[in-house]
Amino acid sequence: MLGWSINLFRIRGIQLTLHFSFLLLLAWSAVQGYDEAGLPGVFWSTALLIAFFTCVVLHELGHSFTARRFGVGVRRILLMPIGGMAEFDSIPRQPSREFLITVAGPAVNFAIAALLWVFVDTTRDTPTADLPASVYDFGWILLTWNIYMGLFNLVxxxxxxxxxxxxxxxxxxxxxxxxxxxxxxxxxxxxxxxxxxxxxxxxxxxxxxxxxxxxxxxxxxxxxxxxxxxxxxxxxxxxxxxxxxxxxxxxxxxxxxxx
Ligand SMILES: [Zn+2]
Known part of the structure; x- marks a missing residue:
């Protein structure tokens, strides 16, 4: 069961694969959302989880596209509940290349955070819909997550x-x-x-x-x-x-x- 995974789709030739345990996380998050606020809660927590992992994929694509520029093959990006993992054919041993490939991931998170900053700034006065929180909150949560993700990865x-x-x-x-x-x-x-x-x-x-x-x-x-x-x-x-x-x-x- 540990090896179970689902191939989703390819992004410019890079296969995106979902580990089976990710579905358990999705189900768990939906149950949490339902407990908190019924069906709108399910929608809210699922949307937030998917948005969060989209940022994880973008982070991994940052590594992958930089790696490809240096001729390093990328087999796939595997998404697990603990995060994403881009699988490279080989990591170049030139320090400057490894540095750039690695730095590209957190850089994507900071770029997303900057874009979200513009987003939350323009949605500040959006009225709260029938959801546990507003679009503005959604943007804020995602923004702080991206800053955490970027900083955490730089440890x-x-x-x-x-x-x-x-x-x-x-x-x-x-x-x-x-x-x-x-x-x-x-x-x-x-x-x-x-x-x-x-x-x-x-x-x-x-x-x-x-x-x-x-x-x-x-x-x-x-x-x-x-x-x-x-x-x-x-x-x-x-x-x-x-x-x-x-x-x-x-x-x-x-x-x-x-x-
Ligand atoms: Zn990374």
């Missing part, structure tokens, strides 16, 4: 965009592996502080969130370390193979093709 920890931005900045001076090590270490220190603060404040959801961030940092570094070792292993195999097939000094290699 310098993996798997957030901020972690990648920090890595890209470190990678201008260090090797990619060392840059990842230090970005992951900084993330783990911040997460550990967050976990202690969460325990101290009795906020156990925060403790779980920071524990997740702690292990995500570790996983990011370990995955890269494994890839680097595999690459080194295959480089070694190729080098040994070439050494075996190199003619010994003084011995001429027989030509493969006689003219």
């Amino acid at each position: 310098p920890v993996f798997p957030m965009d901020g972690g990648r931005i920090l890595r890209a900045m470190l990678a201008t001076r260090l090797t990619y592996l060392r840059a990842t090590f230090w970005a992951a270490t900084i993330a783990k220190v911040l997460a550990a502080i967050g976990m202690i603060a969460g325990l101290w404040a009795g906020q156990y959801m925060l403790v779980i969130l920071f524990a997740f961030i702690f292990f995500a940092g570790e996983a990011e570094y370990r995955a890269l370390l494994r890839r680097e070792r595999e690459d080194a292993y295959w480089r070694d195999v190729v080098a040994q193979f070439q050494a075996l097939h190199q003619p010994a000094p003084g011995q001429r290699e027989p030509p493969l093709l006689e003219p």
Whole structure:
């Protein structure tokens, strides 16, 4: 059931996929809305949820379109209740490119917030319809969410965009592996502080969130370390193979093709 997903539609060639659990979130939000204000409540909470996740998709498209400009293939965007994820063929190891691809996501959120600012400014005096709140409130909620989304993603920890931005900045001076090590270490220190603060404040959801961030940092570094070792292993195999097939000094290699 974990792998269940629904392909929705393509946006300029990029497949948008909905994880099954997203439907549960939609149902849960509708029930919450009904409890609060009956059918108008269902309409309100569903519209808000869809608007919110549209912003999540736009954020991911920001990454995706920037990645494509650098020739990186984007397989799909997967929407889950915890957020969206653009799946790239490979992340370029040039720090400047990774930086731009990553920064493009939060930049989209700030751009949406700026547009919504204009929207709420013009709908300030719209009368409240038969809904729990007005169009103006809708705009305001979405605006603040986008600012939160942009800022939250800039926190310098993996798997957030901020972690990648920090890595890209470190990678201008260090090797990619060392840059990842230090970005992951900084993330783990911040997460550990967050976990202690969460325990101290009795906020156990925060403790779980920071524990997740702690292990995500570790996983990011370990995955890269494994890839680097595999690459080194295959480089070694190729080098040994070439050494075996190199003619010994003084011995001429027989030509493969006689003219
Ligand atoms: Zn992002």
